Structure formats: C-alpha cells, structure tokens
Amino acid sequence: MKRTYLFIGAGRMAAAMVKGLKASCDDQVTIYAANSGNKERLEIFCTAYQLFPVVENWTDYITKVDTIVLAMPPSQQQDILQQLAPFVTTQLIISVAAGKGLREMQKYLPDQTAVAWVMPNTAAQIGQSMSLYTTSTISEAQKSALHVLLESIGEAKECSEEQIHTLTAITGSAPAFVYEFAMSLMDAAGNAQLAEEELQELVAQMIYGAAMMLKSSSSPAELREAVTTPGGATAAGLDVLYAKNFQKVIHEAIQATSERARILGN
Numbered sequence: 212m213k214r215t216y217l218f219i220g221a222g223r224m225a226a227a228m229v230k231g232l233k234a235s236c237d238d239q240v241t242i243y244a245a246n247s248g249n250k251e252r253l254e255i256f257c258t259a260y261q262l263f264p265v266v267e268n269w270t271d272y273i274t275k276v277d278t279i280v281l282a283m284p285p286s287q288q289q290d291i292l293q294q295l296a297p298f299v300t301t302q303l304i305i306s307v308a309a310g311k312g313l314r315e316m317q318k319y320l321p322d323q324t325a326v327a328w329v330m331p332n333t334a335a336q337i338g339q340s341m342s343l344y345t346t347s348t349i350s351e352a353q354k355s356a357l358h359v360l361l362e363s364i365g366e367a368k369e370c371s372e373e374q375i376h377t378l379t380a381i382t383g384s385a386p387a388f389v390y391e392f393a394m395s396l397m398d399a400a401g402n403a404q405l406a407e408e409e410l411q412e413l414v415a416q417m418i419y420g421a422a423m424m425l426k427s428s429s430s431p432a433e434l435r436e437a438v439t440t441p442g443g444a445t446a447a448g449l450d451v452l453y454a455k456n457f458q459k460v461i462h463e464a465i466q467a468t469s470e471r472a473r474i475l476g477n
C-alpha cells in the first residue's frame with residue numbers, strides 16, 4: 212500500500228527513520244520534508260534520501276499526506292502542533308520528541324486526532340533501534356503505517372505513556388553511556404599500542420558479543436558470574452566498581468536524564 216509522509220525536522224532521528232523507510236519500502240513511500248530555519252540542512256537531507264523538500268508553507272502539505280512525523284527539538288513541538296491543528300483531519304501524527312507524550316500532543320490538536328509517541332534511539336540508523344511506542348485510538352491502516360516505520364528501524368515495544376517517560380533514559384539516552392564506556396575502555400587500553408581504529412574494533416566486538424549474550428536467555432548476573440573466575444582477574448576489577456558504587460552512579464545518571472526529559476516535556 213502506498214503511503215505518504217511529511218517529516219518536520221530533518222535532523223539525525225529523521226534521517227534514521229527516512230533511511231529505514233526507504234530501505235524497507237522505497238517504492239511504496241512518498242516523503243515530503245520540512246526543516247524551517249535551516250534550508251541548507253533540508254537540501255542535504257532531501258538530496259541524500261531523494262525526498263521532496265518543502266521550503267515554504269509546510270502546512271499546505273498536511274492534507275497531501277497520511278502520516279506526519281514530528282522530529283524537531285521538543286521545544287518547537289507546541290508551536291508546530293498549533294500550526295498543524297487547523298488542517299488535521301485523518302492524518303496520524305507521530306512524535307519522537309523526548310518528554311512530549313500523547314497528552315502533551317493532544318492538548319493542541321482537535322479531539323480524536325490519531326497520535327503516536329515513539330521513543331527510538333540512534334541505532335535506528337542501522338535498523339537496530341529499540342523503540343518504545345504508545346498511541347491514542349488509531350485505525351488499522353494507521354497501526355499498519357506506524358508498524359512499517361517502527362519495523363524499518365529495528366525492534367519496538369508498546370508501552371504506556373508513563374513507561375515511556377521512565378524508559379526514555381534507558382533505551383533512548385543510555386546508548387550515549389555505552390559510547391562513553393567504550394571511550395573509557397579505549398582510553399584505558401592506551402598502553403596496548405594499537406591504532407585507534409583497531410582498538411575501536413576490538414571494543415565494539417566485545418560490546419556486540421556481550422549484547423548478543425544478554426539477548427540470549429541468561430540473566431546479566433549469570434553472565435557476569437561466567438566471566439568472573441573465582442579469585443581471578445575480573446573479580447579484582449569488579450571490586451573496584453563495587454567500591455566506587457558503580458550502580459549508584461548509573462542510577463544517578465539515569466535519574467538526571469529522566470528528570471531532564473520530563474522538563475523537556477513541559
């Protein structure tokens with residue numbers, strides 16, 4: 212079935228989603244894109260993915276599409292929704308903005324507007340996002356459009372709005388913590404006399420292998436125990452993490468992330 216999209220915001224998340232859609236069903240999608248305030252960015256984006264740029268009056272395109280994806284900063288969403296509201300009829304409005312749940316969207320849209328809130332992560336760029344989503348009452352055709360988008364960027368789990376607020380830090384932001392961890396490991400391996408790229412490859416494969424093990428049925432505690440030979444090397448390293456209260460540091464980082472995400476939503 213042919214689908215038409217209007218993306219508002221042509222940044223990193225929009226690029227990841229467009230790439231996924233194009234890769235999974237290029238001949239079945241028509242995509243318009245608007246990125247007010249940064250025409251150069253819009254041009255690069257539309258050229259890269261062969262989209263139709265909307266340089267002026269993006270509201271003229273609302274009735275030409277069946278799905279609208281809001282992929283601009285959360286701070287811009289209220290203004291965009293207020294501009295959208297007078298023209299919305301049967302379109303599905305999807306937002307990926309951190310902190311901006313369904314209720315926040317519905318405040319500015321006509322009653323019964325079909326809305327979805329999706330929290331992807333940057334692995335969407337390679338079809339490996341862990342996305343969370345929730346919707347208002349939407350039609351079967353709209354569900355199908357949403358799932359085409361979600362599946363084109365990775366795995367997806369339906370959650371309540373409240374769960375997405377809580378989990379934004381875990382699935383949306385924590386990839387940054389993993390990259391920070393990778394940087395720390397690469398930095399700590401400074402004496403190994405390997406080129407930066409070789410080190411990165413080695414660390415990436417280690418994280419990939421660990422993630423694949425974690426995706427199997429074993430619990431993280433079991434997997435950790437399997438690495439930790441009694442009285443061996445790993446135990447010495449874990450002891451340092453425990454002494455420095457690694458879990459507490461991660462909890463605090465997640466809490467700070469969650470609090471900021473909620474503020475973005477207000």
Ligand SMILES: NC(=O)C1=CN([C@@H]2O[C@H](COP(=O)(O)OP(=O)(O)OC[C@H]3O[C@@H](n4cnc5c(N)ncnc54)[C@H](O)[C@@H]3O)[C@@H](O)[C@H]2O)C=CC1
Nearest residue numbers: 220221222223224246247249282283284285287307308309
């Ligand atoms: N980067 C990430 O890991 C994730 C981001 N998100 C959400 O995705 C959204 C976009 O984030 P990114 O792509 O990372 O940011 P970005 O900065 O790469 O892209 C935002 C784009 O929106 C454009 N823009 C700004 N104001 C606009 C307006 N009024 N109308 C139209 N376009 C406008 C900017 O020019 C820019 O191209 C945010 O709401 C963020 O909360 C959600 C999950 C993960």
Ligand SMILES: O=C(O)[C@@H]1CCC=N1
Nearest residue numbers: 309379383384472475
């Ligand atoms: O940093 C942010 O606000 C967004 C939300 C999740 C990942 N990036």
